[in-house]
Amino acid sequence: MSRPFLILVAALLVCQNLTAKTKKELAFTVIHTDSVVGYTASKEPIRGNCYQFSAPIFQISMNADQNQALILLKQIDPKWGVYGRGELSAFNFQTGNFGWHFTVKGIDIRRSKDAIYCKQGTTASLFSMADGSEIRKVPGPYLFMDYENNIGFGGEYGVDLISGKCIWRHPVTAEDGELPGELYHIDDSLVAFCYGGLHVMNLYTGKGWDYKLSTTKGNPGTTWTLIGAGMVGGLYQGMAVAPVSMGPGSPRLTGFNSNIASDNGLIYIADKLGLLCWDVKTGELIWRQKISRSKMSGSEIFIKNGAIYIINKGLADQGSIGTPFIAAYDKNSGNEAFFQTLGTGGIMSYRIENDTCWIYNGDLHRVDLNTGELKSQHFIANKYVTAKRLFVDPSTLLVENIKGLTSAGTVFHGDFFMVTENNEICVFSRNAELRQVLKSNNLWLVNGRYKDNYILLNGKGETALERDGKITLKLPSGFHDNLIGDKLYRISDKSVQVISLSDVFAD
Template sequence: MKGAFVLLLILVGFSGMAFGQTLSQWFLVQDSIAGMSYVTDLPVTAIRYGTPGKIYRWHWDGNSDNLLLELRETNKKGTSFKNGGTLNMVGLSDKELKWVREVNYNSSELKQQGSYYFLTDKKKNFCIDPETGAVLWENKNDFYFIEPFLNIGVGYPIQSMSNKLTAVNLSNGKELWYRDLDRSFGWDDAYMLNDSVLLISTNGLRAVHLVNGAGWSYKANTTKKEIGKMIGVNAFGLLLGVFTGVYTYQDQPDVASDMVSNMLIDPDESIVLASRDQIARVDNAGNVLWTTPLPEKITSKSSLFLVDSVVYMINRGYAQYNGGFSMIGDPYLAAFDLKTGNRLYLTLILEKKEFIRNFQVVNDMLFVVFEDKIGFYRLGDGTLIKEKVIELQKDEHLDAFVESGIYWKRNDSEFTDLISEFSNYNLMMTTQGRVFVLTDSLERVFAYDKEELYHIATQNPRYALITNNDSDFVVLDASDNPVAALKASGEMFLYRDKLYFFDKDSFSEIDLSQLSQPASISVWQSIFKQVSRFIPNSYN
């Protein structure tokens, strides 16, 4: 037996050295046990790839074999990053290092947008070939939106307040057209209206044909500058200076912004948009079909949705003030006829110092969520049916309705999707991660603590990884049956049947096919991997 074991060690040693020669010497490769398969009752092995530097960020486009690692230099203690670093493209299949590119983080930043990689350096934007690391072209624009099928990106000059919106052919970096489009407060939304027209929400609507720049615009008031207030402040500052010798002066007015709704696209491909003073319907050629005034003093950020031929508006009671969140206006509900714009009703919600945090529509009922209570209204006429104060813990607030991806652990072998379990109830999550199961009359049926609940970290059609602490994970199959338990980090993704996860100086790979392999194969793999841990590392 002893001789057989020595022979096994020798065989494993040769096996490990041969395996090591197929990997890039850039990695320090180690095998480890990452968990246990419930199907085979055998350990789940992971391959850890140590990197020669700290992982600052990582990028994967969701489809390709390429993994881009940003490795950044640190101080001697490893507690803070320095400016030097490298971009490193790794092939996931063979773990070969495809290319390395130095980067100075004092002046440069890498951005991944879809399958495109851009390296900004001062006022230039370099498009990087993911296969070679070479610069394909350079431009001076930072892209706000990319359309991959047309291979066109639109954006504004880097490190500039210019409103010159430019379209760029992403295959060669050539500029196609430019238009002036205000971006003082950013874009509120962007949506492909069809296969070639981009619809942008910023101070109204702007439709642009991505190939030639043609299009139309509809202006709306989504901001408010308080010039009168600035004049008053400066007058007081001047008067104060006369008496004290200390003058104060405000050179820019305070600005309330983001007083706009989502872009609601109706079945006729017309667009409905609410701003701070009116709601309008515009057809896809830019013709205004109707406008209806809104109470300007109380209107702020809003949400629109369509049921049959009625547009419903929820005024949330908040907006941005000088770039930060602020309660502005008052919450209210309103309904409008889609064809004519006639207002059917407007219901004020008399909440002082409150805003609408979330809402949900169930049949003809609208549930509206505040800090510690939920009210539900009849959509047909906007009348309040009932309000319910929810008993909460200290510093806990109501947050959002649960739609999917939350599991309850019944026992070690059964995890239940709460949405499936309580399909006829309302699930409300709090800021502390608890979930309440509520009837339509807002009576509490169950309350689940955060420790009992799991959320999906990553998934594909075959597997879902769920966790309640971002370090211990349960692998569920397509039928929500637990098939394995794993130790990993919360930064992860699934590519085909392999799981990748990251820590500060390595990434690991777990082949999930081993979760259900025949026991005879898995046993030998487990033995070989465990024994190989005692073989001198041939990768150093």
């Protein structure tokens, strides 16, 4: 091969490398502007810091105290057309620049205040939030990361996430090799669920106790239970609102059938044979209330007025039959206060209103939480009651009119509201008669609070702040809002807006 040809090939390779590097660095060019992002009720412009990125945002996590964000920028696999490799980066809002970034393959990324867990294929590593350097490789996934204290737990070892060193050991792997299905953080304790039992350990020392279930013999099966609360679709997507959906939730390998409730150092949970109460520190079983196994399925428990309540869904999603019911027990002694069965239909949703619990499973049930008195009502057959529906708290729905904002419950005089799969709001009287059907675009939903202002969201995706029945400011749609302290972060596909609410309401 002639020397000129070698020089040409080398030059082409250098150009290709420079082009690839240039394309990569283009993803980290940021346009920072101080722009008008909305208007107050008096039409005064609201300004915010706007950051426009060259690549789409796949994940983002803000830290208002450090004035920075951890961002995973998207890269699309040209062969498969799906998200593959991406760039993990630390962005400084004050300077408007990225501090560091590197390529990752995979999207299983979590963080504490000062450390990052990143799983890529079969390997996982810890990285420093300060400079992006690798702290160390880790043997398995971290099921729990304590944000403030930088402590991680992966099913066996507690780890200092800053140094990567193990600080205690408490193995909770089930006999069949499955890792815990869920972790709860209660005070200074971690509560871990396995198929075979319950494990509680101190976050800082690992000391604790273990409880082996006697009702999980045989092959493990997936139990579907309620995890969290909220509505599905449209206006209610991802919102933590008062109504509770008894939908399938998240699958887990466990012998337990419910969420966990805690109060004054005691934890409560339901398994296949009933309701149990433990001392979270000592592991002492305070009481157990047996319930027929044929009745139990996925359930939700909550504490109110000195009692522990259990709402059992009824028809389990994996084919086993249970009974829909609501029951109450003294939270200290476990003595039964009442037990009410609710027909045969699986419970779809419920809502607590003062001392009344509304439950919907095709029929409407109204239960007095103090006495257990039950009143049931069949729905009048029409197209609005055939679809699965979820309760809406009418106090969180506001109607905008000439006089300002008013509660939808006051305007429409409904006793309860429900949302359909088509995202329509049905207003019903106490005897379950349909009074009106509302479009969610015409309503504002309370979605948080900033000092004496309520944060609102409507069906169009617009955001507003309300005080004393008046809208104080309005922001356009197309963003996901995240309020941290006095700062409202508005995130879109390729941009972040930062609005200082303390400056907006300075006057």
